[in-house]
Amino acid sequence: MRYLPLFLDLHGCPVTLIGAGTVALRKARLLTAAGARLTVLAPAACTELAGWAEAGRLTWQAVPFSTEALLATRPRLVIAATSDPAVNAAAADCCRARDIWINVVDAPAFSDAIFPAIVDRSPLMVAVSSGGAAPVLARQVRARLETLLPAGLGRLADAAEALRPAVKQRLTDPEQRRRFWEQALQAPSTADALAGHPEATVADWQQQLAGAGTTAAEGEILIVGCGSGAPDELTLRGLQYLQRAGLLAHPSTIAEPVLALARRDADRLLLDLLRPDDWLPHLAGLARNGQRIALLLPGDSRQGREWMTYWRNAGLRVSRALGVQAD
Structure with a gap:
């Protein structure tokens, strides 16, 4: 960089x-x-x-x-x-x-x-740069993004800003706030803000917020196959799992470009896959306490089937995304 x-x-x-x-x-x-x-x-x-x-x-x-x-x-x-x-x-x-x-x-x-080349959906801003290497390419990427991002995204961001103080007051745990916003921003009512009626979106979010925080956050373990280590060998589901997780559990063979696709605030835990007894119970305990964990495995993640069974027998929620095997 x-x-x-x-x-x-x-x-x-x-x-x-x-x-x-x-x-x-x-x-x-x-x-x-x-x-x-x-x-x-x-x-x-x-x-x-x-x-x-x-x-x-x-x-x-x-x-x-x-x-x-x-x-x-x-x-x-x-x-x-x-x-x-x-x-x-x-x-x-x-x-x-x-x-x-x-x-x-x-x-x-x-x-x-x-x-940079700028996509302006104020207060949401997207900046694209090639570092001066290929300005025309950056402008072409920006033009593509202009067609993909709705013009009303700024109104959606304004609606979220209006509710942020109430969310912070109601949900004191950062992980609860993050999950609330993940659900709120995928709700059908977001279409109202995009169409120019942000007050309807905020009203729906307020109803969701009234029922939020009454139960502890549910943890889960997300097993992600990483192929041979190239970022483009992640499936779309694997990428989604990676970006949802607050903790990345992985062996040293998982390359940094793959880990870099996760949330910037995600913690990391290095594992020895040959000694699963050292970490299987530990990850189970973290998931019971509400952690959302991504277990990154080389190959297509099939080696994690036995561990899935262990965690499911312990009553935990476990999902898996197979990786793409290189030729």
Whole structure:
């Protein structure tokens, strides 16, 4: 991973944009939409940016780039969007010498931060980036996502935000909250929010919440076959199991790219498959206490049949997803 995906809160933050042409205009639209306190450094500006300056949406300093002019704006983030490579390189040198983050448009080698392709369903945002390797590919992926994600997803996220305080107050256990939201966001009433009626969705969720938390969370063990170790050898069901689990139990032979497909907050437990007596009762106890456990096995998971029988005889809920066997 060359770049760590982050979402920055730029509301009220000083950001400096070097350049005021059409490329700079595209960046200015994003930065002002994010609430940045934007200063533009450029001897001349395109009509739209000049109009924004007159309207007070940004500050335009009609001066050429210089280190002094840039530092006088006291920026937290700098975007260099000029057609002059020497100016862009000088801006990058200035910022890096002072630990100021900079993005040089179409020049990843000079950039500490890059702009992704964005699918905007505010407050839900999806960012796609190739790290500067293939921007057109990132845009094509974004275009595909635009067709897959309903336009009303933002309203659904707003509905969830409205109910979050009540859910947190009612369900003090994080695992109970997670399971509530998993069920709520799959309920038929989500269609109301997507169609523009979030109040109906919230009302349905409130009814669900009224009955939530009255019983302990039910644990389960999910056995996942991982094939020969390539992530694409997981079945869809196996991937779903992996992403539901709060604990990953696995031998050392399970590759990190497979483990990385799980929830980021999932705990991990390393197992010796040749000594099942050491961990079979332990996993059973965790499941009885409400844990949702994914047991990851190499191959197609058939070796876990005996363990399934053990856990089911103990009254536990156990499911299995076979892996894809490589040729």
